[in-house]
Amino acid sequence: MALFRFTRASRSLLRPSLTSSPPILSSSQSSSTSIANPHFSNRVTGISHLIPNYENSLDHFKISKENLFLLPNFRPGIAWISTSSGVAGSPSKSDQQRNSNTSSDSKNAVGVPSWIEVYLPRGIQPYAKLARLDKPIGTWLLAWPCMWSITLAATPGHLPDFKMMALFGCGALLLRGAGCTINDLLDRDIDTKVERTKLRPVASGLLTPFQGIGFLGFQLLLGLGILLQLNNYSRVLGASSLLLVFSYPLMKRFTFWPQAYLGLTFNWGALLGWSAIKGSLDPAIVFPLYFSGVLWTLVYDTIYAHQDKEDDMKVGVKSTALRFGDLTKQWTAGFGIACISSLALSGLNADIGWPYYAFLTAASGQLAWQIWTVNLACRADCNRKFVSNKWFGALVFSGILFGRVFS
Template sequence: MSDAADHLPDATARNWVDRYAPPALRPWLRLGRFDRPIGIWLLFLPGAMGLAFATQRPELFPWYKLLLFAIGAALMRAAGCAYNDFVDRDIDAQVERTRGRPIPSGQIKPKQALLFVAVCSLISLGILLQLGTLAILLGFVSLGLVAAYPFMKRITWWPQAWLGITFNWGFPMAVASVAGEVPLAAWIFYAGLIVWTIGYDTIYALQDIEDDAFVGVKSSARAMGGHAKTGISLFYGLAVVLTATGAVFHQAGPLFFVGLCAVTGHLALQVLRLRLGDNDLALRLFKANRTTGLLWVASLVLAQVVWV
């Protein structure tokens, strides 16, 4: 493939992989989705939220663990994407948006992809072992969640729910790494992040409704059909309610709710802008959830102000 031809359609135009990476490395970096950093952000941000949630005073914030979660998110997202592509290689070959990926296009062999998964996972294990006993146990639980995810689109109309459970698992892990436990308030907040993910991944899935119907893949976007915008609104609203409830149980400071107003406004703006059938807009709105996550992190940091 030429450099122009193998640029994946849902990667940022002229991303750093396409512009700067040596040609021999580009298929591997694309396999790990390093040309699409939004997934790293969406996996990392729940961990950052968990660290802020469990830290009671700003001066005690564990910056070293924040770095570990950032590196771990990049590596585990790469491993998860490669594993997902290995499982879905025959389906991806039939879908316009995914047929250019390294495995279905023949740039990387399936066995090579599994080796890539193993290397990323082993490095991630070294990071996990620095997070404390409970966080380590939760980390091993996440392996089962990751392994099951690619099959969910074959057996349920709501694979986005499983993705929400999996992608936000860093939140309870981060809380455990700081507090040594995961209280009820944290699980309630985590539930809010799960439904947030169902909302934004439904927006992402809107791009593939026709192809998914053709190959028989299920999704929340297909399940809701013409009511997708209403469904996304409900999931986003529930995300705000649950994270607010978790914050109340956690006795978060009042400034948290000031930040949550910004989160609510940002989610509402996504829904107002959404137009079914506009795939380019759907991708932009999906990517906008990096800002949503950062606003949630900022809200949790603001919640600590009352403890100073």
């Protein structure tokens, strides 16, 4: 019998789940409920420390009825929230099917507190979100071309310079954060009109533009400290990339090819990594590697851009997702083939060992999988395929590493 004894605290947590219709509150009901039930109010405000600017942000966090079917998977300590509103009730099977197969699933996506909200002080949280520290995929995509280049520049039969790789890893984190800060400052008026970006720190007002500029200066200062540890050739080459970083956010206003411009920016490390080891560039090896990264970016960022295509049309900005439309898979397949061909050419000119081509074959399969299986009408699936590109980068890196060691 002792096994079935519950404490008062346990019963209070279980009581809502025993009712036939869970009490789901909209923002318009929250204030009246708090007055009528002080105990409920105290329990809600108990999680306020997890949400920046909680008192002024209640309208942004509402539980939708489409997400109720996820409650059986609820774990204590994790708050399921959504940016859409809804009323109490259990969704039908058709509702659940619609959520998983249409683009509306991203607008009603369930969110959980990230490590930023859980572990960082409230005053630092907006800056961490501005740098996208809770979304490391951007740092991976920026770092992989650097790692490819550094490893390719290693002496045959030897491991790459791990100290240089660590240095470039920190640089990728800082430069990606600086790029996101510049993007949010220049796009703050556009971000407020796009569902996926309207709650970003600058667009939502959590940070002022002046605070964003100050944070940008801090990141660039740290990045300068890393750049100064490289040789003179690499310092000039690295500093020249800032022109691309600052101008990229403007490209979507003028051209349907901002993804190509992003590729030129994000893969600059393919040039910089080689020069940091060798002190110069070998065009026959480095240029094919660089252009393979640009083509890779055209694949993953076109898929990513399909998340925002409806909002982009309303706002009036451009992207390859809008340019290609229903032919997106054919275009991205062509970019993928050209990307793998450029990687093969770079490896051939570098006289790399056979394991490189074995891993390159596996990377080709990963790229083909994401292109042909992505559901371009589903925002969540577009994001999943976009995030999977960290594994493509890892496969290419593994091929270069083993190919160089066994050269």
